Amino acid sequence: MSDFQPDEESNVCLNCIPDKHLRAALNGDAAVTHCKYCGKLSAGVSVDDLTKEMRDPLERCLAQGDYLGDHSGYPLGEQKGDSLDCILQDRFGFDDELAADIARLLIDNEVAELRGDEPLFVDGENYEWHVQHVQGESSSAWNDFEWRIKHTSRFFDSQCLMLLEQILGAAGSPEATELPVYLLDSEIAGSSVFRARRTESHDELREVCENTETQLAPHPPCLATAGRMNPRGIVVFYGALSPDVAVSEIRPSVGSAVVVGEFIPQKTFRLLDLPKLAASTKPLPDSIFAPNYFDLANRDAILDDFQSQITKPIQPHDQELDYVPTQAFAEYVGNVLGFDGILYASAQHNEESLSDRETGSNVVIFQDSLWIDQPFRPSLLLAADSVEVVRITAVNYHKVVEPFPDDDWYDRLREPV
Numbered sequence: 001m002s003d004f005q006p007d008e009e010s011n012v013c014l015n016c017i018p019d020k021h022l023r024a025a026l027n028g029d030a031a032v033t034h035c036k037y038c039g040k041l042s043a044g045v046s047v048d049d050l051t052k053e054m055r056d057p058l059e060r061c062l063a064q065g066d067y068l069g070d071h072s073g074y075p076l077g078e079q080k081g082d083s084l085d086c087i088l089q090d091r092f093g094f095d096d097e098l099a100a101d102i103a104r105l106l107i108d109n110e111v112a113e114l115r116g117d118e119p120l121f122v123d124g125e126n127y128e129w130h131v132q133h134v135q136g137e138s139s140s141a142w143n144d145f146e147w148r149i150k151h152t153s154r155f156f157d158s159q160c161l162m163l164l165e166q167i168l169g170a171a172g173s174p175e176a177t178e179l180p181v182y183l184l185d186s187e188i189a190g191s192s193v194f195r196a197r198r199t200e201s202h203d204e205l206r207e208v209c210e211n212t213e214t215q216l217a218p219h220p221p222c223l224a225t226a227g228r229m230n231p232r233g234i235v236v237f238y239g240a241l242s243p244d245v246a247v248s249e250i251r252p253s254v255g256s257a258v259v260v261g262e263f264i265p266q267k268t269f270r271l272l273d274l275p276k277l278a279a280s281t282k283p284l285p286d287s288i289f290a291p292n293y294f295d296l297a298n299r300d301a302i303l304d305d306f307q308s309q310i311t312k313p314i315q316p317h318d319q320e321l322d323y324v325p326t327q328a329f330a331e332y333v334g335n336v337l338g339f340d341g342i343l344y345a346s347a348q349h350n351e352e353s354l355s356d357r358e359t360g361s362n363v364v365i366f367q368d369s370l371w372i373d374q375p376f377r378p379s380l381l382l383a384a385d386s387v388e389v390v391r392i393t394a395v396n397y398h399k400v401v402e403p404f405p406d407d408d409w410y411d412r413l414r415e416p417v
């Protein structure tokens, strides 16, 4: 322990705390004091209280730097990152003396060892800033959800349910009623849903063209295979809001023929607008000390994780178990929150070439919404004159050159180019 002792002289006025969220959090406890750092008499708090307010967010965002060239488990080289003082100055704008005092208190009052954990704040260590750390934390929330759903309960146990309630709101809650809705209705322009079917041979092409109504419709339950948002035997309708997206989503090969048709809604569909929901958490607040920062970052990363999961192509080596987490998410949206389906972004389409966001989107319509009861008929009707056969003449690939793999190579792949 150092000889630093917080006393009346170690008070800081609110004006010397650059972060407005920290100032707001401490404002209620502030009293007129003599500021050690600017020398003025003004409303302030003890440096100890300031440090207590900062500790938890800092613990969630800072990690001790790796040692360069450390392949053997022994520190051979220089440590990555900066000292706590530097980070407190550079990132939060604290004056150097105040930064040193905060760093001292973070280290001296470290209680991790009392909890049996490795202490984070230690003399002489460098620290790296990990906003990805926050995302890493949330990814682990999604990973945990995946694991529980796959291996402990096929349906929602209390923790999975809690996570879904946290992200989407509980049924009937104000959060759930404020979720962004995308309406599909024949009265609203851009409500058609396109569906494409790949054919591999001349016979198959003719079969599809002669029976478009049944061939372009979803398979009957006995033939329905598992998909990212439906278990085997449960029929859902996967489509797109433009014929181009519908075609690219089925990933046809060059030279193959694709049959694409337009379905007109016969009722109003309420879809969860996932891109809008994911965008609602962005940008994240500018400070880790903002109220709800970590809740928002968590929600943001889980929605991104879910979106990237559902837009992944179905691969022949996939196991049905792989789809269970996204199926559970979809089931919550449909059966608990009462949506007819989900609108989600396409990973296949270059959205810059499209006039607006929606045409670049996919939709999934859940089983219960595929039929209208009275009289019993399909809720999406194929426009007979809309069916087209397209031949795939070329497939575009877009690429960027990446450095050789390091630790977070795949994490960076998620970031927009």
Ligand SMILES: [Zn+2]
Residues within 6 Å of the ligand: 012, 013, 014, 015, 016, 035, 036, 037, 038, 039, 040
């Ligand atoms: Zn001051």
